[in-house]
Amino acid sequence: xxxxxxxxxxxxxxxxxxxxxxxxxxxxxxxxxxxxxxxxxxxxxxxxxxxxxxxxxxxxxxxxxxxxxxxxxxxxxxxxxxxxxxxxxxxxxxxxxxxxxxxxxxxxxxxxxxxxxxxxxxxxxxxxxxxxxxxxxxxxxxxxxxxxxxxxxxxxxxxxxxxxxxxxxxxxx
Amino acid sequence: xxxxxxxxxxxxxxxxxxxxxxxxxxxxxxxxxxxxxxxxxxxxxxxxxxxxxxxxxxxxxxxxxxxxxxxxxxxxxxxxxxxxxxxxxxxxxxxxxxxxxxxxxxxxxxxxxxxxxxxxxxxxxxxxxxxxxxxxxxxxxxxxxxxxxxxxxxxxxxxxxxxxxxxxxxxxxxxxxxxxxxxxxxxxxxxxxxxxxxxxxxxxxxxxxxxxxxxxxxxxxxxxxxxxxxxxxxxxxxxxxxxxxxxxxxxxxxxxxxxxxxxxxxxxxxxxxxxxxxxxxxxxxxxxxxxxxxxxxxxxxxxxxxxxxxxxxxxxxxxxxxxxxxxxxxxxxxxxxxxxxxxxxxxxxxxxxxxxxxxxxxxxxxxxxxxxxxxxxxxxxxxxxxxxxxxxxxxxxxxxxxxxxxxxxxxxxxxxxxxxxxxxxxxxxxxxxxxxxxxxxxxxxxxxxxxxxxxxxxxxxxxxxxxxxxxxxxxxxxxxxxxxxxxxxxxxxxxxxxxxxxxxxxxxxxxxxxxxxxxxxxxxxxxxxxxxxxxxxxxxxxxxxxxxxxxxxxxxxxxxxxxxxxxxxxxxxxxxxxxxxxxxxxxxxxxxxxxxxxxxxxxxxxxxxxxxxxxxxxxxxxxxxxxxxxxxxxxxxxxxxxxxxxxxxxxxxxxxxxxxxxxxxxxxxxxxxxxxxxxxxxxxxxxxxxxxxxxxxxxxxxxxxxxxxxxxxxxxxxxxxxxxxxxxxxxxxxxxxxxxxxxxx
Numbered sequence: 001x002x003x004x005x006x007x008x009x010x011x012x013x014x015x016x017x018x019x020x021x022x023x024x025x026x027x028x029x030x031x032x033x034x035x036x037x038x039x040x041x042x043x044x045x046x047x048x049x050x051x052x053x054x055x056x057x058x059x060x061x062x063x064x065x066x067x068x069x070x071x072x073x074x075x076x077x078x079x080x081x082x083x084x085x086x087x088x089x090x091x092x093x094x095x096x097x098x099x100x101x102x103x104x105x106x107x108x109x110x111x112x113x114x115x116x117x118x119x120x121x122x123x124x125x126x127x128x129x130x131x132x133x134x135x136x137x138x139x140x141x142x143x144x145x146x147x148x149x150x151x152x153x154x155x156x157x158x159x160x161x162x163x164x165x166x167x168x169x170x171x172x173x
Numbered sequence: 174x175x176x177x178x179x180x181x182x183x184x185x186x187x188x189x190x191x192x193x194x195x196x197x198x199x200x201x202x203x204x205x206x207x208x209x210x211x212x213x214x215x216x217x218x219x220x221x222x223x224x225x226x227x228x229x230x231x232x233x234x235x236x237x238x239x240x241x242x243x244x245x246x247x248x249x250x251x252x253x254x255x256x257x258x259x260x261x262x263x264x265x266x267x268x269x270x271x272x273x274x275x276x277x278x279x280x281x282x283x284x285x286x287x288x289x290x291x292x293x294x295x296x297x298x299x300x301x302x303x304x305x306x307x308x309x310x311x312x313x314x315x316x317x318x319x320x321x322x323x324x325x326x327x328x329x330x331x332x333x334x335x336x337x338x339x340x341x342x343x344x345x346x347x348x349x350x351x352x353x354x355x356x357x358x359x360x361x362x363x364x365x366x367x368x369x370x371x372x373x374x375x376x377x378x379x380x381x382x383x384x385x386x387x388x389x390x391x392x393x394x395x396x397x398x399x400x401x402x403x404x405x406x407x408x409x410x411x412x413x414x415x416x417x418x419x420x421x422x423x424x425x426x427x428x429x430x431x432x433x434x435x436x437x438x439x440x441x442x443x444x445x446x447x448x449x450x451x452x453x454x455x456x457x458x459x460x461x462x463x464x465x466x467x468x469x470x471x472x473x474x475x476x477x478x479x480x481x482x483x484x485x486x487x488x489x490x491x492x493x494x495x496x497x498x499x500x501x502x503x504x505x506x507x508x509x510x511x512x513x514x515x516x517x518x519x520x521x522x523x524x525x526x527x528x529x530x531x532x533x534x535x536x537x538x539x540x541x542x543x544x545x546x547x548x549x550x551x552x553x554x555x556x557x558x559x560x561x562x563x564x565x566x567x568x569x570x571x572x573x574x575x576x577x578x579x580x581x582x583x584x585x586x587x588x589x590x591x592x593x594x595x596x597x598x599x600x601x602x603x604x605x606x607x608x609x610x611x612x613x614x615x616x617x618x619x620x621x622x623x624x625x626x627x628x629x630x631x632x633x634x635x636x637x638x639x640x641x642x643x644x645x646x647x648x649x650x651x652x653x654x655x656x657x658x659x660x661x662x663x664x665x666x667x668x669x670x671x672x673x674x675x676x677x678x679x680x681x682x683x684x685x686x687x688x689x690x691x692x693x694x695x696x697x698x699x700x701x702x703x704x705x706x707x708x709x710x711x712x713x714x715x716x717x718x719x720x721x722x723x724x725x726x727x728x729x730x731x732x733x734x735x736x737x738x739x740x741x742x743x744x745x746x747x748x749x750x751x752x753x754x755x756x757x758x759x760x761x762x763x764x765x766x767x768x769x770x771x772x773x774x775x776x777x778x779x780x781x782x783x784x785x786x787x788x789x790x791x792x793x794x795x796x797x798x799x800x801x802x803x804x805x806x807x808x809x810x811x812x813x814x815x816x817x818x819x820x821x822x823x824x825x826x827x828x829x830x831x832x833x834x835x836x837x838x839x840x841x842x843x844x845x846x847x848x849x850x851x852x853x854x855x856x857x858x859x860x861x862x863x864x865x866x867x868x869x870x871x872x873x874x875x876x877x878x879x880x881x882x883x884x885x886x887x888x889x890x891x892x893x894x895x896x897x898x899x900x901x902x903x904x905x906x907x908x909x910x911x912x913x914x915x916x917x918x
Contacts, residue, residue: 004221004307014233014302017295037294048293053205054198056417058367059450063849066367094198103193111192114817117646119195120367120417126196142858149856152849154367154418155646156824157817158860 023084027052028096036083043067045083046093054094054123058152065151068124068131069093075131077150094123097130106130109167115160121153129165138169182655182665186813190665191415191650200415203387204371204447211373212241214436214446215296216428217286217303218455219278222842223312223520226276226285226305234299239291241440243303244432246285249273250439258400262393262682263424265330265523267491272428273435278307279490280522281843282455287432289440312520312842316461316486317358323484323515329494332685336512337502337568342467345478345509349469351550354480357466357538359892359910360834361844362459364527365852366645368417370456371447372429374437382409382437386430387416389423389643390682395675397426398434406675409434413673416645416683421526423645424684427456454847457525458835460485462497464538468546474560476505476546481538482513488523492516495524495531501539503568503775504616505561520842526684528825529885532617533892537829537910540613540893545906548596554897555582555591555612566775574774574874577805578614581781581868585612585803588864589783598904606787606796609902614781615889619807619881620687625678625763626695628657628703632756634732634747636663638699639671642692643683646821647884648814652689653696655810656878660700661707662729662746670696678761686778686882689810694764694877703760704729710758711749718742770874778806778881782826784894788902793914797827797895798861805868807881812867819865819887826891828854834911853911 020035025042027050034049043060046052046069055078058066062080069078070092098104106126109115116122128151138144144165145158153161194200219226231243252274253259259269272284286303290296313319326333346352368387375383382404388394391411398409416423433446448456467480483497498512527533547557559582565572586592594610595601601608626640638657642649653670657663671677672692680692705724711734712720719727719734719742728737735743750758770776785799800823809815832853836845846852865887872879892910899917900906907916 002309003227004224004309006220006303006305006307014237017237017298020292037292039298040294044293047205051207052198053201056202056367057204057369057447059369059849061450061848061850063450064367094196098197100193100197100199103196107193107196110196111188114188114813116192116195117648117814117817117821118367118416118418119191119200119646120202122195123198145858145860149858152367152854152856154365154420154854155817156821156855156860158824158855158857159820159863160817161857 023087025050025083025086025091026089027091028093038084040083041079042081042083042086043078046078052093052095056120056123058121065128066121066124068127068151070127070131073134075128094127097126105168106164109164113160113164115164116157117155121151125151125153125161133169133172141166144169180659183659183810184808186811187651187655187665189648189651189814190654202368202415202417203385203413204373204445206373206385208373208375208443210443212289212291212440212442212444213293213296214433214444215288215300216284216432216448216452217288217300218452219281219283219285221278221307221309222281222314224278224307224309226278227308228306229286230304234288234303237299239295240299241289244273244287244436246273246275253401261397261425262390263330265491265493266327270490272431280488280520282452284428284432287436289436289444314519314521314837314842315839316517316519317463319517320463320484323517325514326492326494326516329492333494334496334499336498336514338511340509342478342480342509342511346467346469349477350472352469353542353545353549354467355542355545355908357464357541357908359462359534359537361461361837362527362833363454363835363852364420364422365453365854366418366420366422369447369450370427370429370453372433373445374433374443376437376441376443382434384409384411384434386411386413387423388413388426389416389419389645389684391641391673391675392679393682394426394430402434402438411675413643416643419645419683420528421530421684422456424526424682450849451847454835454844455522457523459527460524462534466538466542468542470546470550474550474552474557476507476561477509479507479510483535484515484517486519486521487516488521489518491523493524495526497531497535499568500532500535500616503563503566504539506563529617529888532615533829533888536613536615536889537893540890541896541908544611544897544900553596555586558582569775571773571775574776575807575870575872576779577868577870578779581779581803581805584866584868585781585783585801588866589801591783598901603787605790607790607902609786609788609898609900611894611897611901612781612783613890613893613897614779615886617686617778617886617889619776619778619875620685621690621694621766621876622681622687623763623765624680624691624695625761626699627678627759627761628699629757629759630703630750632750634750635667636661637669637671638696639677640680640692640695641674641677642672642680642688644672645683647688647818648811649688649692651814652693652810656693656696657700660697660729661704662731662733686884686886689882690876690878690880693810693880695762697877698764699760699762702762703758706758706760707746707749708734710753711744714744714749714752717744719744766876774874776875778804778886780804780886780889782890782894784898786895786898786902788899793917795831795899795912800863802887803866803868804883804887805870806883806886807870807872807875808879809867809869810880815867815883816865818883820863822887823863823891824855824860825888827859827895830892830895830910830912832911
């Protein structure tokens with residue numbers, strides 16, 4: 001029998017925490033003044049403070065892509081950046097791409113090709129696809145497959161995702 | 174309901190009705206409900222696999238402003254006493270795990286404390302610095318080392334069937350012309366749906382709870398809360414409108430439910446509790462399974478003996494069972510069969526049904542062995558299966574309610590081009606890539622459960638159908654909408670489907686591929702009941718052309734009720750509603766499986782999978798370049814969502830065959846790769862051409878809809894077909910999955 005003890009406080013002492021401070025995030029063209037602890041991720045700021053739960057948490061470690069959003073047009077994993085670092089940036093989430101009655105072409109294509117089942121990875125897939133289109137790189141099926149591979153879909157809707165993204169990429173040519 | 178040829182929605186391919194909500198981020202998952210004045214929980218998990226908690230030093234973190242409580246066995250209130258209170262609908266035998274109720278550690282990652290704070294950031298930080306002292310004891314976690322301790326399980330959980338024995342397999346095998354005997358192994362797997370397990374509990378001012386939980390069964394959770402916390406049904410409403418994937422992980426109430434409700438009741442506050450991806454490796458798993466298969470044939474290639482034994486782990490406190498071996502007694506014709514099944518109790522959490530539980534595992538053993546047997550007997554693997562075709566379920570000694578597996582074989586072979594295959598391994602190549610073709614297949618139960626539904630039509634002609642089923646990506650909302658629209662002759666846009674809420678009529682847990690058959694039948698039944706009420710109202714109208722007509726004499730088409738024999742004799746449904754003066758008309762109904770048919774027939778879905786792999790001769794990398802998966806599962810309600818389920822199954826099969834494995838470090842009794850970076854599942858670049866085809870079966874016996882369910886059958890045989898294709902490509906037979914490069918080189 002042996003004894004194990006756990007804590008990540010290096011010297012066993014807890015220091016007073018830095019209090020939350022005001023952070024203004026520009027999301028989907030609108031300013032959101034928030035009170036955030038400095039170590040709040042952009043993902044948690046969106047979901048828990050700005051009320052924008054369309055951006056999903058699948059791993060919180062940058063391993064699954066469910067939290068993909070566009071920051072100044074570039075796709076990033078919002079779990080891997082702190083909200084305070086994104087003050088002044090132009091953040092686009094799935095809610096900013098289109099709405100139920102005014103769908104973005106990618107959103108429509110995802111529905112048409114049944115490019116999802118449970119729908120949980122879908123906002124990240126769509127934001128990632130928009131980022132990929134912005135990058136102007138993806139032209140062939142193989143390129144789309146490769147460049148969409150940062151977004152895991154456990155339902156395995158990859159065939160539909162490829163078809164949906166390809167349709168929108170081709171229409172833009 | 175009218176037949177397929179003239180249906181409007183059933184059997185067609187409408188897009189998912191909830192699609193717009195999902196693609197715009199408006200679909201609300203459990204940890205996303207906006208509830209005022211929320212506090213946040215964060216779970217602390219045990220780093221040891223077996224032992225005792227000596228002390229939890231909560232004082233320091235309780236002193237942090239904003240930390241509200243640290244729940245642990247040191248302060249948790251007295252809850253239900255007996256094991257039966259913790260048993261849910263799908264619990265196996267034994268004593269269910271009770272979080273935070275004593276100091277004993279039974280498995281690594283066991284939740285040992287719940288920290289609650291005013292913000293998520295604070296709860297997470299406080300949990301990370303909570304000091305806990307453990308006394309560690311020696312653990313056992315290695316099923317391969319302890320296989321000799323395997324025991325045949327007792328009655329097991331609902332649906333468990335003891336292993337079949339008939340004739341004398343040893344005697345049969347002793348006369349065999351060709352024989353093989355091999356062991357097949359695959360590692361532990363975790364469901365890993367994309368959505369993290371979480372719950373939001375709304376604590377209302379009157380003390381009632383609305384619990385938004387990630388679950389495949391809201392009623393199963395409500396019952397659990399009733400028995401464990403003494404919360405009557407009106408005190409705890411459980412809701413799940415969308416589930417970000419389940420695959421079995423949400424069949425049983427998971428500990429985020431228990432912990433969040435506990436905290437809400439104790440603190441009288443609304444709370445959100447999300448687990449982490451790492452913690453999701455403590456929710457149950459597909460067990461690490463060792464299978465031995467022995468087959469023999471006579472000179473004509475007929476099977477003369479089948480032996481199949483499987484051994485896997487269970488926990489120390491529950492006896493988890495799944496049907497691994499019995500499929501081997503029914504997929505092929507053989508008079509002499511001996512099947513065995515054992516479980517070994519270890520210091521791990523209880524395994525949990527994972528997509529096609531048992532069959533996904535068993536079909537790897539049987540179907541790779543069938544390929545090996547075909548090669549030993551010198552017969553084409555598909556031809557070998559045809560020669561041993563089972564026209565009758567020999568396990569149950571019953572005819573099948575329907576079985577078009579021959580047509581499945583023909584269709585698959587034709588679409589794949591199987592006749593161009595050369596039998597010899599390493600006989601096909603493309604550049605530096607060895608090309609291999611393999612096939613396999615499977616069989617899965619076509620089940621139906623009891624379910625209730627309600628239908629309400631309002632004066633404006635809008636229909637709402639409800640049943641507390643689940644939507645975890647399978648298309649339940651859409652299928653309910655299609656069936657309702659079809660039955661009452663309304664456009665799909667006029668129908669709203671409601672599910673996932675304990676205030677709705679009861680439906681079973683979402684599992685076993687039975688939802689379409691079960692809830693679909695309930696929706697059909699309730700719409701027919703509503704139709705009868707509407708007919709009666711229509712007959713009360715002045716000069717009604719429907720006077721004297723019986724329900725079977727009329728049909729509901731295009732917003733009309735009309736006579737089947739004289740379609741021009743009709744009334745407009747909306748007029749009936751307007752004239753009736755009723756604000757809304759309602760019907761309730763419930764359905765259950767037909768016991769007579771169940772007694773008479775064996776009800777099963779089948780599939781066959783044909784796979785091409787390309788293996789880089791120098792690097793050993795395996796590419797699944799082409800898959801044809803043909804499924805016979807009765808009637809297909811929605812071609813689009815059904816296809817997606819089978820496409821997903823193929824991806825799951827690729828994952829099982831080539832990637833997926835939770836690796837245990839037995840020194841610590843701990844899963845090593847408990848994250849998405851190291852627990853490998855396919856990404857887009859891993860998936861190439863997949864073709865899905867359904868051979869439809871007319872099955873009047875299976876259930877009122879003729880549906881068999883397709884959530885699971887499509888997975889069967891995929892991993893085995895890939896393994897067989899890799900053998901064909903390389904000449905190397907790998908019997909341990911996942912088939913990673915190191916095993917091939």
